Amino acid sequence: MSRAPRLPVAARAVVAHDRRALARLISAVEDRDPSVVPALRALYARTGHARVIGVTGPLGVGKSTLINRLIELLRRRGLTVGVVAIDPSSPFSGGSVLGDRIRIERALGDDGVFLRSMASRGHAGGVAAATREVCRLLDAFGMDIILVETVGSGQVDVEIRDVASTSIVVLVPHLGDEVQTLKAGLFEIAEVFCVNKSDLPGAETAARDLSDLAALGTDRDGWRPTVVSVSAQAGAGLETLWAAVEAHETYLDGDGRRARGERRRLAQEVVGLVRERVGRELGRSVDRDRDLGALLDRVAARAIDPYSAADRLYRELRRSG
Amino acid sequence: MSRAPRLPVAARAVVAHDRRALARLISAVEDRDPSVVPALRALYARTGHARVIGVTGPLGVGKSTLINRLIELLRRRGLTVGVVAIDPSSPFSGGSVLGDRIRIERALGDDGVFLRSMASRGHAGGVAAATREVCRLLDAFGMDIILVETVGSGQVDVEIRDVASTSIVVLVPHLGDEVQTLKAGLFEIAEVFCVNKSDLPGAETAARDLSDLAALGTDRDGWRPTVVSVSAQAGAGLETLWAAVEAHETYLDGDGRRARGERRRLAQEVVGLVRERVGRELGRSVDRDRDLGALLDRVAARAIDPYSAADRLYRELRRSG
Numbered sequence: 001m002s003r004a005p006r007l008p009v010a011a012r013a014v015v016a017h018d019r020r021a022l023a024r025l026i027s028a029v030e031d032r033d034p035s036v037v038p039a040l041r042a043l044y045a046r047t048g049h050a051r052v053i054g055v056t057g058p059l060g061v062g063k064s065t066l067i068n069r070l071i072e073l074l075r076r077r078g079l080t081v082g083v084v085a086i087d088p089s090s091p092f093s094g095g096s097v098l099g100d101r102i103r104i105e106r107a108l109g110d111d112g113v114f115l116r117s118m119a120s121r122g123h124a125g126g127v128a129a130a131t132r133e134v135c136r137l138l139d140a141f142g143m144d145i146i147l148v149e150t151v152g153s154g155q156v157d158v159e160i161r162d163v164a165s166t167s168i169v170v171l172v173p174h175l176g177d178e179v180q181t182l183k184a185g186l187f188e189i190a191e192v193f194c195v196n197k198s199d200l201p202g203a204e205t206a207a208r209d210l211s212d213l214a215a216l217g218t219d220r221d222g223w224r225p226t227v228v229s230v231s232a233q234a235g236a237g238l239e240t241l242w243a244a245v246e247a248h249e250t251y252l253d254g255d256g257r258r259a260r261g262e263r264r265r266l267a268q269e270v271v272g273l274v275r276e277r278v279g280r281e282l283g284r285s286v287d288r289d290r291d292l293g294a295l296l297d298r299v300a301a302r303a304i305d306p307y308s309a310a311d312r313l314y315r316e317l318r319r320s321g
Numbered sequence: 322m323s324r325a326p327r328l329p330v331a332a333r334a335v336v337a338h339d340r341r342a343l344a345r346l347i348s349a350v351e352d353r354d355p356s357v358v359p360a361l362r363a364l365y366a367r368t369g370h371a372r373v374i375g376v377t378g379p380l381g382v383g384k385s386t387l388i389n390r391l392i393e394l395l396r397r398r399g400l401t402v403g404v405v406a407i408d409p410s411s412p413f414s415g416g417s418v419l420g421d422r423i424r425i426e427r428a429l430g431d432d433g434v435f436l437r438s439m440a441s442r443g444h445a446g447g448v449a450a451a452t453r454e455v456c457r458l459l460d461a462f463g464m465d466i467i468l469v470e471t472v473g474s475g476q477v478d479v480e481i482r483d484v485a486s487t488s489i490v491v492l493v494p495h496l497g498d499e500v501q502t503l504k505a506g507l508f509e510i511a512e513v514f515c516v517n518k519s520d521l522p523g524a525e526t527a528a529r530d531l532s533d534l535a536a537l538g539t540d541r542d543g544w545r546p547t548v549v550s551v552s553a554q555a556g557a558g559l560e561t562l563w564a565a566v567e568a569h570e571t572y573l574d575g576d577g578r579r580a581r582g583e584r585r586r587l588a589q590e591v592v593g594l595v596r597e598r599v600g601r602e603l604g605r606s607v608d609r610d611r612d613l614g615a616l617l618d619r620v621a622a623r624a625i626d627p628y629s630a631a632d633r634l635y636r637e638l639r640r641s642g
Contacts, residue, residue, distance in 0.1 A: 037628060045625035153531065259621065266620050266627060267607045273631035273639065275600035276347060282592045299587050300580065305365035307358060310594035317595065 011039040022141050029133045043140040050139035054160035056150045062196045066232040080112040082138035085149040138252035166248045168192045173202035191248045198229040221257050329384040332360040343462050350454045363467045364461040371460035375481035377471045378491035383517045387553040397640040403459035487569045494523035512569045519550040542578050
């Protein structure tokens, strides 16, 4: 149907496993450069192979070390791995993390791994869209597993669950009050909890507290979160952690769960694309359309409120088609 | 025109300076409860008095202490002050900051101050909209100055410049590389830079480095950022900081700059409201509309890509009015 009879050049290069072409496309996605869209459209039909796994947690819990260990484990099993790391966008935190990553990648010198740091510039909606598209590119490139690293709780910046089929939340011992605040949203956050630095005092208690909480319920798919203790530094517990991820992925394959989840994510994506387009086109009209300008003048003069102005604009949008 | 002949009960209570009614409305805004919209519509005509000032910066630079000092200063001058603090939404950082704030408020025991912590739940777009609405409520409540505290660089979570007319970025000495990464976006970030902890070594150098950068250009209004050194802890430099804010506010009053800025923010807001409405209505249709369901099935089957599906949906949206 809309499957392109011939792939655009950039898309062909990705399918041909050209790393530099991939890197260029990812940069274009990150810059929200519209010239990348034909390649994204064309490559979509070649996606769906990769498994996208979220790795999220606060700063300082050792996510990067953990991801390095997971890369080693997955490569030993002959799987190719893409990593997308989303930094909190900030002129203050800038490029240093990217530097680390490039070092890691060079040290690996491994064609079966592709690491990429992305700034989380601009609004969260844009970041989620860009992350989703970068994952698709890595998928079309032939990666088996894509690890998406985000800072925070999984609720901020990128809604990791809008992108990943399994999410790991990484924590460290001495959670204290945090476990309490976790309580409410526990089943919305992750399928796998990873207590890292399991050699620190308090690690067993932390894992037990989390397990007790996890025993209280399930997510909407009926999945009860798994809790795994790991020492990424010492390389302990990684096999168990990955087994927990695989268990959830296998669970998704049952009873149409994976298909339902993917359809839910696609619905969000398509609705988001329409919403963004409406915003973009209206934003352009603001500068050109005299009626719209007059409407905004009346809002500024407090003669009409922004909600009523939006109602009118929405009705006009639907009438003008 | 759309000015309500009679205010809804909740709106009347806000105008009558009922603190509990205000707190309830703010909670409703935070929850994105649609029942609050009539009050927001009605109160809009009573806004436009308050000045909204952004206070943003990384964690640990002493923003809360600084804001306390600013409250003291403004109250001495007989001005009423609202504070909206937007926490990074996270089950990990949870309610502790809120607790601090409540303590501060009680300690003040002052009817001319209203403090409110807001979780930055969900997508950034929603947070910006909620922040704008809370500022309007505080404005209608009669606050003269509204301080909006955000964590980060001012680019993440809330685009503070979409809400505030003047933004202060708070930094601490020993910026090092950070000043370099600031360079690019300097004039997009703030009108006033505040180097806090001016008693620490390196403070003078940091302020000088920033001033050197600030000397290089102006923002789109022709404003050259001011750099002020402060020790919030010791209570030094606050008068100078506020004078810098006032200088920018006075500058805005010249040559139609304030009106242009407000119109720009209103255009963003109205476009955002239409965009959100499109998203909400399409989101609902996904569950009900059989054609839309079939379209998504074809996306899931990779028979059509998400961009083409969004194009079709957009055309149908404009045709169906």
